[in-house]
Amino acid sequence: MTDEMVRADDRAHVFHSWSAQGLINPMPVKGALGSYFWDYDDKRYLDFSSQLVNVNIGHQHPRLVQAIQEQAAKLCTIQPAFANDKRGEAARLISELAPGPLNKVFFTNGGAEANENAIRLARGHTGRQKILSTYRSYHGGTTTAIAATGDPRRWANENTAVGLVHFWGPYAYRSPFYSETPEQETERALKHLRDTVVFEGAGTIAAVLLETVVGTNGILVPPPGYLQGVRQICDEFGIVFIADEVMAGFGRCGEWFAVDRWGVTPDLITFAKGVNSGYLPLGGVIISDEIAATFRERPFPGGLTYSGHPLACASAVASIEIFKEEGIVEHARAIGDDVIAPGLAELAEKHPSVGEVRGLGVFWAIELVRDRATREPLVPFNASGSAAGPMNELAAACKERGLWPFTHFNRVHVAPPCTVTEDEVREGLSILDDALAVADRYYAG
Numbered sequence: 001m002t003d004e005m006v007r008a009d010d011r012a013h014v015f016h017s018w019s020a021q022g023l024i025n026p027m028p029v030k031g032a033l034g035s036y037f038w039d040y041d042d043k044r045y046l047d048f049s050s051q052l053v054n055v056n057i058g059h060q061h062p063r064l065v066q067a068i069q070e071q072a073a074k075l076c077t078i079q080p081a082f083a084n085d086k087r088g089e090a091a092r093l094i095s096e097l098a099p100g101p102l103n104k105v106f107f108t109n110g111g112a113e114a115n116e117n118a119i120r121l122a123r124g125h126t127g128r129q130k131i132l133s134t135y136r137s138y139h140g141g142t143t144t145a146i147a148a149t150g151d152p153r154r155w156a157n158e159n160t161a162v163g164l165v166h167f168w169g170p171y172a173y174r175s176p177f178y179s180e181t182p183e184q185e186t187e188r189a190l191k192h193l194r195d196t197v198v199f200e201g202a203g204t205i206a207a208v209l210l211e212t213v214v215g216t217n218g219i220l221v222p223p224p225g226y227l228q229g230v231r232q233i234c235d236e237f238g239i240v241f242i243a244d245e246v247m248a249g250f251g252r253c254g255e256w257f258a259v260d261r262w263g264v265t266p267d268l269i270t271f272a273k274g275v276n277s278g279y280l281p282l283g284g285v286i287i288s289d290e291i292a293a294t295f296r297e298r299p300f301p302g303g304l305t306y307s308g309h310p311l312a313c314a315s316a317v318a319s320i321e322i323f324k325e326e327g328i329v330e331h332a333r334a335i336g337d338d339v340i341a342p343g344l345a346e347l348a349e350k351h352p353s354v355g356e357v358r359g360l361g362v363f364w365a366i367e368l369v370r371d372r373a374t375r376e377p378l379v380p381f382n383a384s385g386s387a388a389g390p391m392n393e394l395a396a397a398c399k400e401r402g403l404w405p406f407t408h409f410n411r412v413h414v415a416p417p418c419t420v421t422e423d424e425v426r427e428g429l430s431i432l433d434d435a436l437a438v439a440d441r442y443y444a445g
C-alpha cells in the first residue's frame with residue numbers, strides 16, 4: 001500500500017467532516033504507537049492533539065488491543081435489550097468512578113449522542129423544554145447537540161432544534177463581564193447565569209449544559225467557585241446540571257472527571273473519547289439516582305442499536321483497569337503540574353505573541369495575540385482562508401519539525417496523550433519554541 005493509493009481512494013470516495021471537499025488533502029496515516037503516528041513515508045509526528053483529544057491512553061496500547069481481540073473472539077455484538085458481562089461491568093466501573101449518587105449508565109456511540117440523550121433525560125425528568133448552554137462551547141454534530149453548541153459550527157445548522165438558549169461562561173482573559181480578578185469573574189458570571197434563568201423563566205428550563213473545562217473553544221478552566229455556584233442555581237430552580245466531560249473526562253484534566261477537581265456533583269455526566277481512547281466508538285450518560293427513578297415505571301424514549309456494544313464496553317473495562325494499574329490519571333496531573341505548566345510559562349516569557357497560557361493536566365492552550373496590551377488575537381474569531389494565514393503557517397512549521405499540533409482560531413492547544421513522557425513533552429515544547437517565531441513575526445505590540 002502506498003501513499004498515492006490511500007490518497008486516491010480517499011479523494012474519490014471519502015466525504016470528510018466539516019470540510020469543503022475540494023479544498024482538503026488529508027494526510028495518509030500508516031501506523032501509530034504511544035505518543036506518535038506516522039505516514040507512509042515513515043515520517044513520524046509527535047501527537048500533541050491525541051487525534052481529536054481522545055487517545056488518552058496513547059496509540060496501540062498492547063493490553064487494550066489484546067482485550068479487544070479477546071472480546072472479539074468471544075462475542076462481537078449483541079443487541080441492547082440483553083444483559084452482557086462487559087456491558088454491565090463497564091457501567092459499574094464508570095458509576096464507581098463518578099462522583100455522588102450517579103449509578104446508572106446509558107451507552108451511546110460517541111459524545112454528540114451522549115449529549116442528545118442527556119438532554120432527553122433532563123427534559124423527560126423536568127417536563128421542561130429549554131436547555132441553557134454557553135457561547136464558546138462544542139457539544140457535538142447531531143441536531144440538538146449542535147444547536148446547544150456555542151461556536152460557528154452551529155451557524156450552518158441553525159433552526160433545527162428548539163429551546164436552546166446561550167449565555168456567557170467565565171473567561172478571565174477576555175472577560176465578557178469586564179472583570180479584573182477571578183473572584184469578580186465568578187461572581188459576575190453567576191449573576192449573569194441567574195439573570196438568564198430568571199428572564200428565560202426558571203419554570204421553562206430543563207437543564208444547564210456545560211463543558212466542565214471548555215475544550216476546543218479555548219481550554220477555559222472555570223474560576224474558583226463557579227461550578228459550585230452553577231450547582232446552587234440549578235438546585236434553587238429545579239434545573240438539571242449536565243456536565244459535558246466528553247473531552248475533559250477520563251484523565252485529560254488529571255482527574256477521572258474534571259468535576260472532581262472542584263468537588264461538584266452534576267445530575268448527569270456525558271462522556272466519550274477518553275473512556276476507551278476511541279479504540280472503538282463509545283460514549284454515554286452517567287445518570288443520578290433521582291433522574292433514573294423518573295424512568296423506573298415510565299419508559300425512556302430513546303435507544304440505539306449499538307447501545308452498550310460488547311466490544312466497545314470490553315475496551316472501556318480494559319482501559320479503566322489499565323488506567324488504574326498504571327496510575328495514568330496521576331501521571332497526567334503530575335506531568336501537567338511539573339513539566340507542561342513550567343514549560344509553557346517559559347514559552348510565554350520568551351515569545352511576545354503568547355498572550356496567555358492556561359490549562360491543567362494534559363489540557364492546555366497557548367493563546368496568541370498581535371499585541372499583549374490590547375490582546376488583539378493573532379487571527380480573528382472564526383478566521384478562515386487567508387485570515388487564518390498566520391495560524392496555518394505556525395501549524396505547518398510544527399508539522400515540518402515532526403509535531404502534530406491542535407490549532408483552533410488564535411490558539412495552539414497542547415493535548416498529548418495522558419501517557420506522554422517527560423522527554424516527549426520537552427521535545428514537543430522545543431518544536432513549539434521554534435515554531436512560535438512564526439507568530440512573533442506578526443506581533444505588532
Ligand code: PLP
Nearest residue numbers: 110111112138139140246247272
Ligand atoms: N462534547 C465535547 C466537549 C466535545 O469536545 C465533543 C467532540 O469533540 C463532543 C461533545 C462530540 O463528541 P463526538 O464527536 O464523539 O460526537
